[in-house]
Structures are given as C-alpha cells and as structure tokens.
Amino acid sequence: MSKIDPIINYGIKKPLQALAKAPGMDTVRKNFRNTNMNFINGLAITSIILKDGAGCAMYVEQSLNNKKIPDDKRKFVAALDLANGGLMILMQILMHFTISNKLVQARMFNKLLGKNFDRAALKTYQKVLGKREKFSEVDGKEFHKAMKGIKDNANKAFSAITALAAATIIGKRVIVPFIATPLADKTKNWMCRNDKPVEIHKDTVNTYDENKAPAKKKADLELNQNQPSNLLDRIKTNA
Secondary structure, X not given: OOOOHHHHHHHHHHHHHHHHOOOOHHHHHHHHOOOXXXXXXXXXXXXXXXXXXXXXXXXXXXHHOOOOOOHHHHHHHHHHHHHHHHHHHHHHHHHHHXXXXXXXXXXXXXXXXXXXXXXXXXXXXXXXXXXXXXXXXXXXXXXXXXXXXXXXXXXXXXXXXXXXXXXXXXXXXXXXXXXXXXXXXXHHHHHOOOOOXXXXXXXXXXXXXXXXXXXXXXXXXXXXXXXXXXXXXXXXXXX
C-alpha cells in the first residue's frame, strides 16, 4: 500500500460514500441522474452562496465588536458588510437563474458559437472526415447524430461557464459595489431602529458665535479704521 492510499480512502472515498448514503440523496439521484450538468451548476452556485452567507455573518459580527473602529462608526461598517453580503447572495441567485434560462443560453450560444455548428460548418467537417479512411464509411445520418451530441455537450459546458461567470464576476464584483454603499445607510437605520437617542450634556452644546467673538470684533474694528472716511475715496481704494 502506497503512502497516498490512506489519503484517497479517508480523504476522498470515505466522505463520498458517506455523502451517497446521506438522507435525501435518493431523491437527488432520481431527479438529476440525466441532468448532471444542471446539478453541478446548482451545486456550485449553492456552495458559493453558503460561503458568502457565512462570510457575511462573520464580517458583521467582527465589525460590531471591533474595538479599533470608533463607536459611532461600527454600525455603519457592519451595515455595509451586511448590505454587501446580502446583495451578493441575491444578485448571484438572480444572475444564475437569468443566465441559465434556456432562451438566454440559446441566444448566447448561437451568437458566440453558432457558426461552428451551422450547415456550412457541418459540410466542411464531414468533407474533412470523409478523407480519412477511419471515417470514410460513416453515413450522413450517423454523422449528424454525432454532431448533435457534440453540440449539446458544448452547450452544457457553455451554460455552466457563463452561469458561474455571470454570478461571481458580473453580479458579485460589478453590480453589487454600485448598490451596496447607498444601501448601507438604510441598513444602518434599520439596525439602529431600537437605539435610544443619545442625550447631549448642556456643557457640550456649542454656543460659539463668530460675530460676538473678541477676535472678530477686533478685526472688524481695525478694518473700519483703515478705510477712508470719504465715500469716493473708499471706491477708489477698493478699485
């Protein structure tokens, strides 16, 4: 037995066997046996969402208890983390269901890769394969059936890549930052809805009046003394 066998048995094989026997797996196998790519896409998005949800909760908890952040700023930072995390989750779900839609996928696939499977392309492929002895006896019906299978598999792979890219790149990294910061103020107000108003001590009330300040009066007095008394001289001086 090699040194890597225990890693394979206890790190990969055993966990997979336990997962296969877990409650609900029979339903998963029954519903997704023939739609493996859809199941993989859903599992990938679900894992990302669960990770972002756990991270959001940890960030909010950390911000609320971070002593390095001033007391009056903690709830805003926590609100920003909460808004950012919540939007990331919602946007990834929205982008996944939007991009994974069959109509959207068909249009995107035909726009980007459709020329590789149109009539002219298939004729070219068939002509090239016909020159090889191994494929010289393949008839047109069998060839088109095989190409349809290749196109379906390519479409599934394209769907998986675009759905993940749209959810994790466009939704998470492009759209969310533009919305999270403005939404943080509303989130902060919601978090502070039960807070009692802070009473300001009378000694801390600002009663400073610039017009009554000694320095202001002294400066105005010096300015008036330096001004000419004659109105015409004042206009010439200011000019």
